[in-house]
Amino acid sequence: MTDSKEMVEYLESCTIPDGCVIGKLCSLSKPFNDFYSNERGKVKSSIRWLHNEKLREADQILPGELAEMCTSSQENVSIIIHNNPAKISDAPTIAHEIAHVIAKDEGYPFIGHYPGCVDREVIYLCKNLGEMIHDPLVIKKLLSYGFNLQKEYADDCVEGIKAIKKINKSGIERIRVTFFFTQLLLEQDLIFEDETNPCYEYIQKLGAEYPDIMAKSREIYRYINQIGYDTPRKVRIIFDKIFEIYPNLRDLTEIYQK
Ligand SMILES: [Zn+2]
Numbered sequence: 001m002t003d004s005k006e007m008v009e010y011l012e013s014c015t016i017p018d019g020c021v022i023g024k025l026c027s028l029s030k031p032f033n034d035f036y037s038n039e040r041g042k043v044k045s046s047i048r049w050l051h052n053e054k055l056r057e058a059d060q061i062l063p064g065e066l067a068e069m070c071t072s073s074q075e076n077v078s079i080i081i082h083n084n085p086a087k088i089s090d091a092p093t094i095a096h097e098i099a100h101v102i103a104k105d106e107g108y109p110f111i112g113h114y115p116g117c118v119d120r121e122v123i124y125l126c127k128n129l130g131e132m133i134h135d136p137l138v139i140k141k142l143l144s145y146g147f148n149l150q151k152e153y154a155d156d157c158v159e160g161i162k163a164i165k166k167i168n169k170s171g172i173e174r175i176r177v178t179f180f181f182t183q184l185l186l187e188q189d190l191i192f193e194d195e196t197n198p199c200y201e202y203i204q205k206l207g208a209e210y211p212d213i214m215a216k217s218r219e220i221y222r223y224i225n226q227i228g229y230d231t232p233r234k235v236r237i238i239f240d241k242i243f244e245i246y247p248n249l250r251d252l253t254e255i256y257q258k
Contacts, residue, residue, distance in 0.1 A: 010056075011048065011050070011078075013054060014050045014051050014054040014055050015048055015049060015050060015051075016049040016050070016051050016081070016084045016085075017049075018049065020049075020084055020085035020086065021049045021081065021085070021086045021094060022036060024085045024086045025086050025088075025090065025091050025094060025095075028086075028087075028088040028091065029088055029091035030146070031091065031092075031095070031142075031145045031146040031147045032091040032094070032095055034145050034146065035095050035098075035141075035142065035145040035147075036095075036098070038145075039098070039099070039102060039141075042102045042105060042106065043098065043101055043102055043105060044075070044105040045071075045075055045076060045077040045101055045104065045105055046075065046076055046077070047077050047078075047079055047098070047101060048076065048077070048078045048079070049078075049079055049081060050078050050079065050080045050081070051080075051081065051082075051084050052080050052081065052082050053082070055080065059080075060080070061080050066082070066090075066093040067079060067080060067081045067082070067090075067093045067094060067096070067097050068080050068097070069097045069100045069101060071104065071110075071256075077101050077104070079094070079097045079098075079101075081093075081094065081097075091147070092142065092147045092149060092152055093152075095142055095145070095147065096138050096139075096142060099137075099138040099141050099142060100134060100138055102141075103134060103137055103138065104256075104258065105258065106232065106258075107232040107257060107258045108134070108137070108232045108235050108257070109232060109235055109236050109239060109255050109256065109257040110130055110134070110255070110256040110257070111126050111127075111129045111130035111239065111253050111254070111255060111256075112126060112130075112253065112254045112255075112256055113125075113126040113252060113253060113254070114251070114252055114253065114254055115254070117252070121170065121172045121173060121176070122172065122252050124176055125172050125173075125175060125176040125179075125249075125252065126252065126253050128176045128179040128180050128183070129176075129179050129239075129242065129249070129253065131179075131183060132179040132180075132182050132183040132186070132220075133224070133229050133235050133238060133239075135183055135187065136183065136186040136187050136190060136229065137229055137230070137235075139187055139190050139191065140190055143190060143191070149191050150191055150192070150197070153187055153188075153191050153199060154197075154199055157184060157199040157202050157203075158202075160180055160184070161202055161206060174213060175246055175249070177210065177213050178213050178216045178217050178220070179217075179220075181203070181206070181207075181213060181214060181217035182217040182220045182221050182224070184199065184203055185203070185217060185218070185221045186221060186224065186225075188200065188203070220242070220245075223238070223241060224238055227241075232257070236255075236257070239255060
């Protein structure tokens with residue numbers, strides 16, 4: 001996004017004041033208040049809250065997304081959300097996006113698509129590759145503040161799985177689904193004590209339907225657990241390994257790191 005006068009005015013017209021997001025959630029949700037009090041010092045970027053329904057259609061978040069972080073520069077971040085003022089049910093989602101900002105500010109590498117890319121399949125692929133590591137990282141942090149994320153996880157599974165079933169799996173889609181499965185496996189370990197959860201069954205069923213994809217996901221999952229993903233350096237090693245497995249991804253993606 002450029003900084004033209006027109007753009008500044010447009011963004012202003014969609015902006016939600018901090019008090020209607022942070023202030024509101026701190027008063028509504030104890031886990032959010034604990035999270036924000038402890039973590040706010042780690043947020044180096046300035047965050048602008050944008051109201052999805054006020055944005056032009058092309059700028060709105062993808063269907064099914066609860067919120068999304070977009071970076072226009074290293075220091076500025078916009079987070080697109082649905083409710084103004086925020087509601088208590090938004091607390092985990094908004095804490096989730098803030099935790100992504102913290103990971104960026106701490107120097108964790110992020111994956112984006114190549115500049116100017118308009119191919120939806122590629123955009124989704126890059127998003128899933130990044131989220132495969134970043135979402136478990138964020139979830140681990142949120143759980144430590146007492147957020148209950150079981151429902152979010154179940155909803156994500158159901159949505160993700162619906163999407164998987166709808167698509168005609170091209171080469172790129174197959175890789176994307178591989179990353180999605182890997183993410184589910186990593187998150188399941190964090191959110192549930194054991195495999196007796198509603199999503200385990202889904203994962204098993206999908207695994208039976210797409211055994212080659214599931215085998216690859218399990219291989220990546222084992223590799224990630226072996227390396228760990230709790231420092232920017234380890235995450236970089238994991239992304240490099242992914243590029244070794246899928247060399248074509250190098251041309252489709254960009255890595256951003258502070
Ligand atoms: Zn996320």
